[in-house]
Amino acid sequence: MAVYGQGVDLSFIAESDLSAKQWNFVAAGSVAGYVVAASSGSARGAFGVLQNDPTAGQEATVRVFGLTKLSASAAAGSAIVCGDYLVCGSHGKARLQSDVGGSTAAVNAMALESLATGTAIIKAFVMPFGLSAVGTDNSP
Numbered sequence: 001m002a003v004y005g006q007g008v009d010l011s012f013i014a015e016s017d018l019s020a021k022q023w024n025f026v027a028a029g030s031v032a033g034y035v036v037a038a039s040s041g042s043a044r045g046a047f048g049v050l051q052n053d054p055t056a057g058q059e060a061t062v063r064v065f066g067l068t069k070l071s072a073s074a075a076a077g078s079a080i081v082c083g084d085y086l087v088c089g090s091h092g093k094a095r096l097q098s099d100v101g102g103s104t105a106a107v108n109a110m111a112l113e114s115l116a117t118g119t120a121i122i123k124a125f126v127m128p129f130g131l132s133a134v135g136t137d138n139s140p
Contacts, residue, residue, distance in 0.1 A: 007066020014054040024092035046088035070124035080115040
């Protein structure tokens with residue numbers, strides 16, 4: 001499958017069938033070097049966006065930094081606007097940070113397009129491991 005834009009991609013192995021998860025967030029699998037579909041309830045946080053559509057055991061290309069297509073979901077009344085911080089929602093799709101845990105949810109990406117409502121593929125900038133809270137100084 002084609003990749004989008006410029007960025008840093010890393011290769012992993014799909015721990016399960018991810019053929020329907022292209023452009024969604026992924027998280028570290030239960031074995032080193034493997035990835036699984038991420039969700040807001042995942043024990044491991046999302047760290048990148050799947051760029052291809054592998055089945056179990058196939059190579060998974062993960063964008064960990066840079067420009068990407070990203071599956072996003074905007075609830076009614078919670079439109080995504082260009083420049084908004086995005087986090088991993090319950091189905092591995094991007095949601096507004098304020099819709100998933102408020103200011104304490106880890107930011108995974110920034111929207112580069114707007115989405116009024118529903119689910120769509122948008123342009124985004126992936127930020128590795130994100131921020132624990134926007135506007136908070138987390139330095140030691």
